[in-house]
Amino acid sequence: MELYAKALTFAIPFFLILIIIEEIAARRMKRHINYGMDTISSLSSGMTNTLKNLMGLSIAIVSYGWMVDKVALFHIESTWLVYVVAFIGMDFVGYWSHRFDHKINAFWNRHIVHHSSEEFNLSCALRQSVSAIVGIYFFLYIPIAFLGVPGEVVAIVAPIHLFAQFWYHTRLIGKMGFLEHILVTPSHHRVHHAINDIYLDKNLSQIFIFWDKLFGTFQEELDEEPPVYGVKKPVNTWNPLIINYVHLWSLIQDAWRTQSWWDKLRIWFMPTGWRPADVAEKYPWNYWKNAYEQVKYDSKPSKVLFAWSWLQLVVNFAMVFHVLVAFVNFQYLEVMLYAIFMMVSIFAYTSLMDKARVALPAEIIRFVVGLGLIYWNGGWFGLQEYIPGATVVVGIYLAASLLMAFLILSKEGKAKVNLRPAELVSSN
Structure with missing residues (x-):
């Protein structure tokens, strides 16, 4: 944890400098990409995630260190090639954990805060969860544990892999030529953050875009379909702590209200957005069916x-x-x-x-x-x-x-x- 705190003392100022550079560039390009209250909310969300991590509020059901000790088929030294394998392995884990977060009702609560901004800029990259306390995706690490990638290598690679996902949260960079076929680019990630029907749950990769192409979740950004950002069911608040649990609260309400015991159980593991029929009829949600009809949340501050x-x-x-x-x-x-x-x-x-x-x-x-x-x-x-x-x-x-x-x-x-x-x- 001391290493994590030290890394953030360097990473956070770097992120802030890039956010300022993005704003200066946007103004020179005569584009408006940052909106005050939204930016404050995003940066505040980043602080809550940092605090959660410093408090040690993360529970691993099965630690990677234990797993590699038990299942490793090989014993390998920490060479540069091991770090490459670890990075690619972490990206594989990232793709599938990201996909589960998008596709399973209860797991969406772990990720909704990252998509909650109705803007798309570098500051929204800092919207990270405080609700993802329990590490439920340990089984995804089994392949790299089998290879015997040491735990200390994974510990070093993990924050690098996370920080490398910051730069592509921007509208100011267009398509990037041949890199579009290899890396996740701003164009790919604009698609991912969009609520347009054609873009929903697409481009789930974190560093290498080939996972989406391999597993059928890739979607190119289309000139005729400009992305609209946010979530289908708007959160309507600047408070990052409320955003972190707004979906969970909706699930709790639906599970309580439905008359079906089967629905009370399965609602948590159904596809994201699924609701019991009796509850959906009696307590309808409001959401943006047509992305282009979206009206962004505004608390009208003085x-x-x-x-x-x-x-x-x-x-x-x-x-x-x-x-x-x-x-x-x-x-x-x-x-x-x-x-x-x-x-x-x-x-x-x-x-x-929010007043x-x-x-x-x-x-x-x-x-x-x-x-x-x-x-x-x-x-x-x-x-x-x-x-x-x-x-x-x-x-x-x-x-x-x-x-x-x-x-x-x-x-x-x-x-x-x-x-x-x-x-x-x-x-x-």
Whole structure:
């Protein structure tokens, strides 16, 4: 975990620089690809995933290390060829785990947050799950375990494989010639993120596009069919923690409401979007049947709320970076408490972005927890040792955040979701 934290201290600034470069390039090309609240939501989602990983909230049913010890047919040294094999093997695992996430109702909850943005840009690549806690795809690693690829090699290759999926989340790069036949390119991945019927559940590969061509899930981006991004059943919130569980909550409701015990059991493993007939008739969902009728979610923030949301993002990002930099000096309990505070903090300000009434209780909880942590630590997790007065600044920030939430909600009221009912159709 220390290696992961150290890697992120370099990777995150690099990602942010690329996002800024993309925005500068878009403006020079006179294209609008980043929308403030959506970008804040995406970056906040990235922070929640980082915090989850730092808390160690990942459970492996069967560890790769155990598996390779038990089933390896060969004993191989960690040469460059082993790293190549491991990378290709990880990509095979990535294709099939990705495919299962798209195709099975319960597993879609692990992945919906990544598709939830109605934009497509580098920031949306950071929308990563906090709900995928249990590692359920261990069986996909059996082929590379059979070959005897060492666990330490897989541990090194895994983050490289993940970070290599960042760059192709952009609309600014067109088709890339011969690379279209080998790698996943921005064109391929635009297809994957689209809700057009012809593009749904296509181009599931992560690095090498030949998996899709081999297993029948490839679709070229068509000039006559511009991609429309998001999910068919819109999430209508900027709060990444709510997005992470919105599909699961829908499944729980359907399983509870249906009269059929068989449907209560099978709903979890049916194709994504499947619903019991009695529930679909009585409680129809609204979704975009025609992608081109999509109206994007907009909470209509005032200039004050817009500016305050950006300030919240900067402050909370600085705190997450503090956790990463000081991780080696923290006890596990300190990491857990800091991360829990940050989760509450992100929930609070992204709820305020929605103008949701729950934002104020969340802010009160954050204020109380924050003051409690200052009292317990005798400061703000040792930050005052490097920045004089840091504890006072954090205290002022907590109070200001609570006050601003109260003032903004009092003045602006509840958000009116910008959706046209005539363009929504029922799922039954």
